[in-house]
Amino acid sequence: MIRVWQTVIKGLLSRSCRLIKFPNPNLNEEKKLANPLITENDVRKVAHLARLTLNEKDIPERTKNLVNILDMIAHINDRDTQNITPMSSPFADTELFLRDDIVTEPNKRDAAHLIAPATESGLYLVPQVID
Amino acid sequence: MSHKTIAELSADLAQKKCSSVELTRYYLQRIKTLDPLLNSFITVTEEKALAQAAAADERRAKGENMPLLGIPIAHKDIFCTEGIKTTSGSKMLDNFIAPYDATVVTKYKEAGVVCLGKLNMDEFAMGSSNETSYYGAVKNPWDLTRVPGGSSGGSSAAMAARLAPATTGTDTGGSIRQPAALCGVTGLKPTYGRVSRFGMIAFASSLDQAGMLAATAEDCAILLNPIAGHDPKDSTSLDQPVPDYTATLNNSIGGMTIGLPKEYFTGEGMDAGVTKAVEAAIAQFKKLGAVFKEISLPTTDLCVPTYYVVAPAECSSNLSRFDGVRYGYRCEDPKNLLDLYERSRSEGFGEEVKRRIIIGTYVLSAGYYDAFYLKAQKIRRLISNDFEAAFKEVDLVLAPTTPSTAFKLGEKSADPLSMYLSDIFTISANLAGLPAISIPAGFAEGLPVGVQLLAPHFQEAKLLNAAHQFQQVTDFHQKIAPLNVE
Incomplete structure (x- = not known):
């Protein structure tokens, strides 16, 4: 499987990136590190x-993983998609079913509150937000 | 009894050779004895299962004879089950007792199915090895040092060890087919919109699809019948006619045209054992009269990158609901509302889930939306167009399900990118919304190999027909992992 991916990457590396904002995969590691898709501060x-909230000591490793993943993802910009309509879901072009705008479900507030961390007088409790 | 399929068990129940209570006790005992080796169950619902089995026996005594009446199965812990803990494999939902049933659960209840319990899975279905579960890794019954695949790893392991005669699963990027292949069972991912997603804890809503893992394609057909169809509670479930999926299983596949995508068969990248098994499967299909034709799916190389934009983007949106306010995990002593959100989410989610939320938030953020998310949606269209063109030439497409057999526990967990590539052959079906089935096709060094068939939208009957015919002349699906309680 890795070999499949290496073949794919090899093909992709030979092409130049279309968007200037993406680092060129042909850049050497040193230059790539100077121009990564995501930095520790971005993370x-x-x-x-x-x-x-992230543990500060994990951020370098986490960033390294994200850089690798985003480098892989960025190859979508190597393909020309001019005049291609985006596809948000398999049947996005199909008219989806809509229910009549009438109440069909009973009020289940009490059941919902049974699994809530904190409630009072029919309301969810959170830390005070207004002094 | 563990060797029997649902079709056979159903006949036994109808002929009163056994009762549902006896059957249920048998599987509960198997779970008790064998699951400590596998960790495939998060919750076993013994009392409820026996009560449901007794009710099913009463219904049969009154003359009811539906095929699934009294058959025990187990659900992936992503399906909400009223009154039963539903965790999605996460600490975030460790205390979550669902207040309602998923439509899949409701429909199986109506069909008289007995629920044995809830199955382990990768956290929020994000993973390909079942190692991201808060409840610990699941072991592959064929080799306890190896992964069962994921995210439906509990479903595949339990099925391979016959801790249930069938299990439910969900498939967002291969999460039914990849574990089915690695555990030597049959796994069906229906067309997007064929089965309701209501009550299925959402990962990526435009990709998620419920399905099942079973011993045979025939059992998958029996299991698909009651859950297929439109559900008013899921606006993306399509109102298309639902055939009887068992009716066409015995049709000849002579003359059926099956496409082999040249991009999948480059001669590189696959384990030799997998290649050999796939080639043998092709030869077997030829003997059955199928005609093979080379096709091209030119956007194959961008399936994984596209998926890892679309799926994390949708995941970051879907998982924003977990905020420590209404249900699920809440941190101790929050200082303020922001602290409540941040600590509840940071303490409640595992590493892989956080990684995907960060990727998703990044690709949806201002300045990157067009370059990543919109671009990925356009590539998704190209991927879908590739299949649309291919299905003008062929009835089905055949591909390996996975490039390798089950890998070792821990082998890929430190390298997320390498893990993501485990799904290289399965992701395209989700992006295009196609139905696909993985069937056992042999063994390589004692480990199961799966082969995958894909069909045009709503052509599950054709998939099941081809898979069933293959299983009439092969016996890989009859092999059970060598864990024995009898």
Whole structure:
């Protein structure tokens, strides 16, 4: 399997990237490191956007993995997709079923609250957000 | 009894050779004895199973005779089961008792199926080895030092050891077919929209599809019948006619045209044992009268990169619901609302899930959306177009399910990229929404090898027909992993 991928990568490496913002896979490792798709600071920022806190000592290794994955992903930009309509799902072009806008389900608030971490008077409890 | 298929067990129940309670006790005992070796179950629902079995026996006594009435199966722990813990393999949902049933669970209940319990899986179905589960790795029954595949690794291991006569699974990038292949069982991923996703904990909503793992294609047909069809609770489940999938199993496949994508058969990249088994399967299909034709799927090289944009993007959106407020894990003593969100998610999710959320958030973020997400959606269209063109020339496509047999536990867990490439042959079916089946096709150094058939949308009957015919002249599907309780 690795050999399959190596063959694929080899083919891809021979092409130049179409988007200037992506590092050229032909760059040597030194230059690639100087211009990675994601940096440690990006990882911290994206994690915050996703409401995740990361252990600071894991960030270098995590970033290295992400750089490798994004390098692999970036090859999608090697293919010309001019005039191609994006496909968001297999049947995105099919008219999907919509229910009539009427109530069909009973109120299950009590059942939902049984599995909540904290509730009071029919409401979910969170730490105070307004002083 | 463990060697029997669902078709045979159903006949035994109908002829009163055994009762559902006896059958259920038999499998519960097998789980008790063998699962400590495998770790395939997260929850065993012994009491409920026996009550359901007794109810099924009563229904049979009153004259009901549906094929699945009284048959015990086990569900992947991604399907919500009312009153039973549903974890999706995550610490985040370790305390989650689902308040409702998934449609798949409801339909099986209506068909009289007995639920033996809930099966281990990669966390939120993100993984190809079942090593990302909060509940520990699952072992492959053919070699306990190897992975069972993933993400439906509990489903495949339990099936291979016949801890149940069938299991449910879900397939987002190969999560039914890859573990089925690595464990030597039959696994069907139906067309996207053929089976309701309601109550199935979402990973990537445009790719996720429910299906099953069983001993034979015939059993898959029996199991698909009650769950296929439109569900008003899932707007992406399509209202297409549902045939009786067992009705065409015995049709001849003489003259059926099967395509071999040249990009999959480059002579490189596959284990020699896998290549040999796939070639033997092709020869067997030829003996059955199928005609093979070389086809081209030119966008094959971009399936993995495209998948690893689309799936993480959807995952990052779907998993934003886990916030420590309404259900699931909540951190201790949050200082404020942000701390509650961040610590609940960071402590509740495992490493692979966090990695995919970060990738997904990155590719959806301003400045990268067009270059990654939109671009991947365009490549997805090309991948789908490749198949559309191919199916103008052929009835089915044949490919290896996996490039290698089951790998060692821990072999790929430190290198996510290498793990992602395990699904190189299965991902395209999800991106294009096609039905696909993996069937046992032989062994390489004692480990099972699977071969995969893909069909046009909603042509599951054709897939099952070809797979069933193959299983009439081969016996790989009858081999059971060498763990024995009898």
